[in-house]
Amino acid sequence: MAIVKRDKIIVEPFLAIGNDEVVFLKGRVIKAYKEKRPSSRNNWLKNILAAIRRYSGSSVPMAKVEITFQEKSYVVATDEDGVFELQIGECKPSENLSEIVLFKVLEPTSKKSQSAQLEVVRYEGGTGVISDIDDTIIISHSTDIGKKFWLSISKNAFTRRPLPGVSSFYKKLTGNGSNPIFYVSSSDWSLFDLIKDFLRFRHIPEGPILLKDKHINLKNIWKSGGGNHNHKFEKIELLFNLYPEMSFYLIGDSGQEDPEIYAEVIGKHPNRVKGTFIRLVEKFDPDRKEKLKHIISLEHFHFIESSEEAMQILEEELSFN
Incomplete structure (x- = not known):
């Protein structure tokens, strides 16, 4: 696929999910290059050039x-970061109506603007999974800015490495696809395609991906995945509200604020969290753990060092129940 010039306006639809009554849609509008698909044979220089093209795009506000x-x-209308979202109510699935959503840029007008489409996926059931991404399923070194930055620009979806055993653990969590999984991360939307390809290539259960809305470009690329993580709580709240009959497993790591965010979620929805697995990136600070205890009881928190340990805990809980 040839590279498209940067003056092309692109609609990138990210989410089209719902229940039997409501559909939630999200996407963004940007001016950007469109690249060839990455390959496991790409060297670090090709990956860096691809990262430059990925972040050279500019958002289209309003x-x-x-x-x-x-x-x-x-x-x-898009916000200052070029992101838009829409929730549509009273739209039950129907055999006579298409579940395909069409997106078209009306303004700014351009002969080079591009339309897009996405199929709505409606979820149901009693159990779901919400997972972080960086240092939870993919090795990211989030606590080391230098290492994290180098990995993000020198590797691609097919050369980034998963945490050992993640695929088997997540297949167990989702009942081999019976239970939906949602990914909530502080990575930015420019990494959306990379994450999708990574999940598929590493045989990790796929699901909707909810990322940080703040637009990242070449000037602030080093901020990708950093900053405030409050948006994760907001996106988890969105999922809890969209699927009120569903209880969730929450999966994260100790490198950022996942334990504190998940404790807040449990405090607000005490009967809707089936269990919480926190992968220890490094030794967990006792003072931090003590502060967590003041927020919520840690009886449903499992601090783990490996996927094998998590699998064992999960199997024990499933057999007990």
């Missing part, structure tokens, strides 16, 4: 996007 679903059209 763009107007027409969204068409079930023969109805809606117009939304």
Whole structure:
């Protein structure tokens, strides 16, 4: 696939998920290059050039996007980071109506603007999984800015390495695909395709990916995955509200603020968290653990060092229940 010039306006649809009544949509509008698909044979120089192209795009704030679903059209505006979202109510699935969503940029007008589409996936069931990404499923060295930055630009979806045993653990968690899994991360939307390809290539259960809305470009690329993580709580709240009959396993790591965020979630929804697994990136600070105890009882928190340990705990809990 040839590289498209940067003046092309691209609609990137990220999410089209829902329940039997409501559909939630999210995407962004940017001016950016479109690249060839990465390969496991790419060397570090090719990967760096690809990262430069990925982050050279500019967001298109206050763009107007027409969204068409079930023969109805809606117009939304992008925010300062080029991101838009829409929640549509009273839209039950119907054999006579398509579950394909169409996205089209109305403004700014351009002959080079590009439309897109996405199929709505509706989830149901009693159990779901919400997982972090960096240092939870993929080795990222989030606590070391230098290592994290080098990995993010010198590797691609097929050369990044997963945490050992993650694929088997997540297949067990999701009942080999019976239970939905959602990924919530502080990575930015420019890494959306990389994460999707990584999950597929490493045989890790795929699911909707909810990332940080803040636009990252070449000037602030080193900030990717950093900063405030409060958005993770907001996105978890979105999932809890969208699937009120569902209870969740929460999976994260100790390198960032996952334990504190998950404790807040449990405090607000005490009967909807089946268990919490926190991968220890390094030795957990006793003072930090003590502060967590003041927020919530840690009886459902499992601090683990490996996927094998998590598998054993999960199997014991499933056999007990």
